[in-house]
Amino acid sequence: MTKKDLLGLRGMPRAEIEEILSTAASMREVGRRRIKKVPTLRGRLVVTLFFENSTRTRTSFELAAKRLSADTLGFSVSNSSTTKGESLMDTARNIHAMSPDAIIIRHSCAGAPHLLARSFPFSVLNAGDGINEHPSQALLDMLTMRDHWGSLEGRTVAIVGDIQHSRVARSNIHGLTTMGARVLVAGPGTMCRSELSGLPVERRHTIDDVVGEADAIMMLRIQRERLGRAVLPSAREYAAFYGLDLARLHRARPEVLVMHPGPINRGVEIGADVADGERSVILDQVTNGIAVRMALLYLLLGGREGAEDA
Amino acid sequence: MRDFPVFATRSRRPAPLGLVVNDEVASRLLWVPAFVDLCCDPGYPGFPVRETPESLAASALAGGFSDLVMSPRVDPVVDTPEHLSRVGGALNGVRFHPAAALTVGLRGDELTETGLLRRAGAVVLSDGGCPIADTLVLRNALEYAREFGVPVVIRPADPALDAVGVVHDSPLATRLGLRGNHAASEEIGVARAIALCRATGATVHLSHLGTARAVQLLTAARAEGLWISGSTPARNLILDERALDDGRYDARLRVHPPLRSREDRHALIEAVRAGTIWVTADHQPRAPEEKDHEFERAVPGSAGLRSAFSATLSAVGDLACTVAALSSGPASLFGLATTALALVDPEGAFEVRAERSLPPDALQGHPLRGVVHAVAVG
Numbered sequence: 001m002t003k004k005d006l007l008g009l010r011g012m013p014r015a016e017i018e019e020i021l022s023t024a025a026s027m028r029e030v031g032r033r034r035i036k037k038v039p040t041l042r043g044r045l046v047v048t049l050f051f052e053n054s055t056r057t058r059t060s061f062e063l064a065a066k067r068l069s070a071d072t073l074g075f076s077v078s079n080s081s082t083t084k085g086e087s088l089m090d091t092a093r094n095i096h097a098m099s100p101d102a103i104i105i106r107h108s109c110a111g112a113p114h115l116l117a118r119s120f121p122f123s124v125l126n127a128g129d130g131i132n133e134h135p136s137q138a139l140l141d142m143l144t145m146r147d148h149w150g151s152l153e154g155r156t157v158a159i160v161g162d163i164q165h166s167r168v169a170r171s172n173i174h175g176l177t178t179m180g181a182r183v184l185v186a187g188p189g190t191m192c193r194s195e196l197s198g199l200p201v202e203r204r205h206t207i208d209d210v211v212g213e214a215d216a217i218m219m220l221r222i223q224r225e226r227l228g229r230a231v232l233p234s235a236r237e238y239a240a241f242y243g244l245d246l247a248r249l250h251r252a253r254p255e256v257l258v259m260h261p262g263p264i265n266r267g268v269e270i271g272a273d274v275a276d277g278e279r280s281v282i283l284d285q286v287t288n289g290i291a292v293r294m295a296l297l298y299l300l301l302g303g304r305e306g307a308e309d310a
Numbered sequence: 311m312r313d314f315p316v317f318a319t320r321s322r323r324p325a326p327l328g329l330v331v332n333d334e335v336a337s338r339l340l341w342v343p344a345f346v347d348l349c350c351d352p353g354y355p356g357f358p359v360r361e362t363p364e365s366l367a368a369s370a371l372a373g374g375f376s377d378l379v380m381s382p383r384v385d386p387v388v389d390t391p392e393h394l395s396r397v398g399g400a401l402n403g404v405r406f407h408p409a410a411a412l413t414v415g416l417r418g419d420e421l422t423e424t425g426l427l428r429r430a431g432a433v434v435l436s437d438g439g440c441p442i443a444d445t446l447v448l449r450n451a452l453e454y455a456r457e458f459g460v461p462v463v464i465r466p467a468d469p470a471l472d473a474v475g476v477v478h479d480s481p482l483a484t485r486l487g488l489r490g491n492h493a494a495s496e497e498i499g500v501a502r503a504i505a506l507c508r509a510t511g512a513t514v515h516l517s518h519l520g521t522a523r524a525v526q527l528l529t530a531a532r533a534e535g536l537w538i539s540g541s542t543p544a545r546n547l548i549l550d551e552r553a554l555d556d557g558r559y560d561a562r563l564r565v566h567p568p569l570r571s572r573e574d575r576h577a578l579i580e581a582v583r584a585g586t587i588w589v590t591a592d593h594q595p596r597a598p599e600e601k602d603h604e605f606e607r608a609v610p611g612s613a614g615l616r617s618a619f620s621a622t623l624s625a626v627g628d629l630a631c632t633v634a635a636l637s638s639g640p641a642s643l644f645g646l647a648t649t650a651l652a653l654v655d656p657e658g659a660f661e662v663r664a665e666r667s668l669p670p671d672a673l674q675g676h677p678l679r680g681v682v683h684a685v686a687v688g
Contacts, residue, residue, distance in 0.1 A: 010485070010557065089602050109604035110487040111559025118558070130606070132487025170487055195490065198481025 001299040005117040005124040008133035009175040017175060021143050023295035024288070030067055031290060041070035044101040044301055049075045049091070050127070051107045056262060056286070057127050057137070061104045064293035070301075073098070092116050101301055105129075123300045131165045137261055138171035140292040142179065144285050145216055148257060153180035158210035160242055161220030161269055162191040163201075168261045169220060173199050184210045187220075187242055190231045206241045211248050216257040219244050219269045235268050245271040249279065257281050329653070329684055338657050342629070344376035344650035344685050345619060345636040348463065348541060348643065349517045350406075351439065351594045351611070355396055356385025359597040360669065366593075366615075367404040369668075373591065373615040374682035376404060376650035377641070379463075382411040383438035389414050389422045391430035398431055403687030407644070409436040412451050412462060418442040421451055428458050433644040436463040439518070441499060443469040445506070452512035461513040461643050466499025466524065467567065476606050478551045478570045486554060488605065491568050493521045500524045504531045507538045515643055516540040519587060520570045522577030529586050539643060542578045543592030544618035544636075545672050547625035550575040553672075561601045561608030562670045565592075569672075579625050588639035589632075591618035595669030612672040619652075620660040621673055623680035629656045632680075653684040 001019060009017070030038055046065040048058055058074070065072045075095060088107070095103060102123040105113050110132035117124040128134040145152055157176050163169045163185045173183050177200040185192055186204045196203050204210050211217065222238060232238060239245075244258065258270075258280045266272045275282060331339070347370075353360035361369075370378055380397040382388035388397055389411035398408040410432035414420040424435060435455050441464075442448045448464075455462050472495050477483045479490025500516060504527060507514040516528065519542045528540045545565070550572045553563055563569065581587045594611030601608050623632045641648060658681035662671045 008557075087599075087602065088604055088607075107604065109606040111606075112604040114557065114559050115604060130487055131489070164484070167487065193484075195479060195481050195484045198484040 003300065005113070006135055006296055006300060007113050007117060007124065007126050009135045009138055009171045009178070010133065012174070012178065014178050017139070017142070017179060020139055020292070020295050020299065021146055023299060024139070024143050024291040027291040027294040027298070028288070030294070031287070037067055037069055039069045040298060041065065041068040041301055044070045045073065045099065046070045046102045046104065046297065047073045047075055047095055047098070047100040048104045048127075049077065049095065050105070051077050052128070054106055054128070056289075057106065060286070060289040061125075061127060061136075061293050064290050065297055067290070068294055068297055070101075070297065073100070088112060088115065089119065092120060096120050096122065102297065125296060125300065128167050130167065131170070132167055133171045134167040135171045135175075136289070136293055136296060137168050138175045139296070140285055140289040141172055141218065141259060141261070142175055143288045143292055144259065144281050145257065147284070147288075148281070149215070151180075152176060155181045155215045156184060156213055157181050157216045157218060158184040158186065158214035159218045159220065160186045160207050160210065160244070161222060163187050163196060163220070164191050164193055166220050170199070172218065173201055184214065186210045188232060188238070207244060207248060211244075211252050214256060215253065216259055217244060217252065218259040218261075221261065221263065222265055222269050239268055243269050243271065244274050246273050246277075249274055249277070259285060261285070331683070335655055335658065338655045339653055339683065340629070340656065341651045341653055342633045343637040344648065344652040344687070345374045346377040346379075346640040346646060346648065347375055347591045347593065347615065347618070348379045348515065348588070348640045349381060349590045349592055350378040351381040351383060351592075353595065354384060359600075361595045363401050363406075367401040369593070369613065369615040370404045371402065371685045372682065373617070374619050374652035374654065374685055375591065375615055376652075376685055376687050377407060377646060377648055378404065379407045379409050379433060379644070381438050382409050382436055383416060383440070387411050387415050387438070389416070391423065391426045394427065394430045394432055403650070403685070407433045407646070409434045409463065411435070412437045412455075413442065413447065416440045418444055418447055421454055424455055424458050424460060428460050432460070433646070434461045434463050434515070437465060439465045441465060441467040441469045441472055445502060448502075449506050449510060452506050452510040452514070456510055456512040461515055463515045463517050464499075464503050465518045466496055466503050466516050468495045468498040471495035471498070475568070476564060477554060477568045480551060480571060482551050482555060486557065486559075491566075493523065493570060493574070496521045496567060497523045497527070500527045504528070504536065504538060507531070507536050508534075511537070513537040514539075517590060518543060518567055518592065519578065520546050520567050520574060522574045525577050525581045525586065529581070532586065539588065539639070540586070541588040541590045541640070542582070544589050544614060544621040545592065545612065546570070546575060547579050547582065547589070548621045548673060548676060548678070559605040561603055561605050562612065562672050562674065564605055564608045564610050565612050565672060566610035582622065582626050582635050583628065583631055585631070585634060585639075587635070589618065589622045589635040590640070591615045598666065598670060601670050613669040614671065616668075617662045617671055617673045617678065619654065619682055620678035620680040623656060624678045650685060650687045652682055653686070655681045655683060
């Protein structure tokens with residue numbers, strides 16, 4: 001991969017996605033060793049810059065960097081310090097003065113990583129920008145599916161929930177369709193609006209409209225705190241029409257994969273018995289997350305050169 | 311190359327402009343009525359980082375404008391006769407005509423002293439781009455303004471829908487992961503303003519039009535004989551939402567209301583050609599540091615005075631239409647008499663360049679046609 005940055009899966013060529021997934025598959029082996037570390041990125045500095053709270057994505061990236069022997073620096077920016085007046089660009093200028101090789105950024109505004117990527121020489125990895133993209137999450141989802149299916153070509157993936165405001169959904173939609181899969185989406189009208197025609201998806205309504213056709217069902221977390229006024233009547237209404245419970249799972253294909261980017265709301269978008277059931281690959285997703293993020297850092301930071309130096 | 315023998319307006323003695331052009335350009339130069347902007351929102355006083363009277367006059371003259379109607383949306387809001395002189399006046403031949411706030415503080419609840427403001431020189435009343443939420447207040451404001459014969463400038467929008475989104479709500483917005491501002495907001499605002507214009511008999515001008523349906527509604531209202539007119543920012547004739555499709559999230563393109571669809575843009579061009587709507591520069595300069603942000607966080611607005619003529623001419627393709635939309639139309643709203651002239655080359659290539667000393671313009675980098683060479687003020 002010759003790119004400097006990972007900004008999103010929109011427009012990313014198939015060969016590049018394949019390269020990332022194959023590299024990630026080989027990175028998994030490191031995590032199975034007794035000493036879970038390789039010297040590939042020794043001496044390189046990876047900074048995590050998270051403007052929104054996140055535990056799992058951040059720790060996953062940090063662990064990935066550590067397994068490649070990179071130095072990591074967590075730059076915590078609470079919402080309060082941005083309201084104190086420092087702009088994103090000024091924060092980035094400060095970090096740039098520390099000579100980082102890569103910045104992993106999560107930010108509430110779409111395009112924030114793009115702004116940094118074109119303004120600074122370091123690599124920028126998008127760990128979620130507003131409602132736009134969350135590419136490493138989609139890549140780990142695709143790696144998980146690939147482990148079960150070999151290829152994504154011709155498969156059908158249903159994504160259920162708040163498609164409109166989900167960066168996980170957007171990145172998955174771009175990535176999955178590039179890899180030849182078909183994507184169905186379902187959710188309440190306020191979360192699955194007709195403007196979704198801008199994305200390569202088939203829009204349905206309730207989970208019953210998609211459950212029987214899918215090879216994988218990806219349930220999105222309902223983030224009520226993020227919603228505007230009058231978007232959703234109640235949690236029980238949501239569970240009744242859009243939640244995945246055991247009865248619905250029985251109507252799905254027997255080999256179906258149940259996925260969730262976490263953290264889950266048990267009993268709302270997904271039943272506890274489904275989340276913990278045999279079709280669930282939710283914890284595989286977590287394991288694959290580290291491998292995918294190792295692959296991304298390795299490919300973007302020119303891991304090959306680093307390895308030769310070592 | 312030769313000096314172009316230029317003469318100022320009738321009222322003045324001939325004077326050389328100091329303009330040096332080659333014969334080919336000289337053969338294309340034409341004097342046209344200088345332009346009048348209805349919605350100049352330079353942000354001073356109150357925001358010196360954006361513009362000063364000197365830089366504003368320079369931008370106006372560079373763009374062929376001799377008269378600017380100044381938005382009341384400054385700090386503090388121009389809502390009393392005492393405040394009018396802070397924005398009115400003239401500099402280097404450019405006349406700044408004050409618009410007064412339609413409601414106190416532009417808050418949308420109390421009426422301003424329309425009669426006193428009129429007497430002190432306010433040429434129009436304006437909502438300053440802040441839609442009035444309470445329809446009863448808007449109706450009363452129009453009733454009251456009618457009796458003093460003051461035109462009212464309204465940016466049509468539904469206040470609740472207007473507050474949502476940073477780009478046109480569309481499949482493209484969904485693809486970009488940016489929250490959309492729906493065209494229905496403007497349509498509701500236009501329909502409401504037309505109904506109240508009909509109900510009150512006030513003279514209403516709808517600024518910042520951006521949608522095809524707004525044009526349809528306005529066309530029907532004018533055919534009905536209502537005293538209502540409309541205008542669109544010149545950039546809306548060149549740019550539409552597809553300018554954002556490069557995925558750069560370029561904050562220069564962050565304007566409010568947002569750039570709409572291609573179909574909307576075509577409808578606006580047709581409406582200018584037909585004389586249904588006029589054109590404004592929608593000059594809302596922003597300091598570079600106000601744009602050096604994430605798209606959603608950047609302050610909306612763009613400079614417009616230097617590019618308005620070229621953008622309009624390039625889109626409309628006809629000089630007479632362009633001049634009517636930028637000069638005689640807007641001047642007629644408040645009975646402005648002007649003898650100022652602009653010297654233009656309708657064929658010359660023009661491009662707004664990014665300059666650190668000038669506020670960013672959304673049209674930067676777009677090849678346009680039509681160059682303003684000079685303004686002779688009366």
